[in-house]
Amino acid sequence: MYDLLIGNIKELVPLTEDESKLIQKSFEPVHLKKKQFLLQSGEYSNHMRFISQGCVKLYNLDELGAEHILQFGISGWWINDLYAYLTQKPATFFIQAITQSTVLQIHRDRLNELFDKIHMMDRFFRIKTQNGYVALQERTINNMSQSAEQRYLEFIERYRDIEQQIPQYMLASYLGVTPEHLSSIRKNIRDY
């Protein structure tokens, strides 16, 4: 269970055997049933979270109560309400399991200890966040310059593994369209 985590870190930075063990000891596993919450709006997000197994969603609710999915997370991804984590303010997002999932999480205090003890942990999260930033930038550009149909086609090509774990209306929410509209987009594609 921890191999995926340590492997994920070692992909980007070198770690000694001792460091790996120290990191491993700092994370605790959390098991989630389908639809169970890892974080709810209003709660404090005191952990960084790595998805070991399963599929979760990060979303918020607007004034009208409509759900907007900001991110999906599957095995090997990090997920959090980063703003709430960093500022220690109440979360504005929900993190909920879409399928039964296992998450490895580390408390902020433990992680900050790691940052001080292991220079490479600062670097790992720097690089990881940079990569996340770049991906989000690309999504922003795509949202600005592409039609819903183009965004849909790009998503299913790029994230086929995610598409297969989630219902279609959640994908619609992520893409920023109504389920009805996504359905009609798919119909158009079928009809060439």
Add this chain to the structure above:
Amino acid sequence: MYDLLIGNIKELVPLTEDESKLIQKSFEPVHLKKKQFLLQSGEYSNHMRFISQGCVKLYNLDELGAEHILQFGISGWWINDLYAYLTQKPATFFIQAITQSTVLQIHRDRLNELFDKIHMMDRFFRIKTQNGYVALQERTINNMSQSAEQRYLEFIERYRDIEQQIPQYMLASYLGVTPEHLSSIRKNIRDY
């Protein structure tokens, strides 16, 4: 000129006098006239860039040649085609001065040297990128859940200093609407 840069870093992490000097020596100033390019699509982005004075825009062109502004940068902000910088692939974005500007830039090789010499530089860019990520996430959510009018109102409230340095059609591009539509939004607001 360098005070703003060093101050910007020291806001987030501590630096010794020696470290500050080393950092300062690693950056070089670039002066830009209005409309001059700091980076063009197809070029390599080998520098991290800090805006010391003025106002610049980061944008790309879609297949139809339409311009989409991803980010503005003013005095005290960092700006880059981060994907191109990190992957060392040709840039897909342009960075262009909106007003006469001064930029302090550091070559990737120098910056990587700093990362190895100064642990706090890794931390600084980790935190900086985390903050940028959070801001971009919020923008993404806003784009998904708010009308163009709401996004406009939020922008001018939050970034009054930027709004005053840029023409309205660039703000329209940033907000993801046509200049005509932004104009009509402003008219509606005027008429209450």
Add this chain to the structure above:
DNA sequence: CTATTTCATTAAGGTATCTTAAGAACGCTA
């Protein structure tokens, strides 16, 4: 195995935003 909930589809009418085109205001520069 049936009942119930969840999810996907279809269609009609409505709204936000775009496209195109034209003209007006502004600010440089000759």
Add this chain to the structure above:
DNA sequence: TAGCGTTCTTAAGATACCTTAATGAAATAG
């Protein structure tokens, strides 16, 4: 100060996407 490029506005018609509502299919619970 005249002229020219840049920016902003207005308006009409087009389009993408939404809302609502109803139906059917699939998954899940009892």
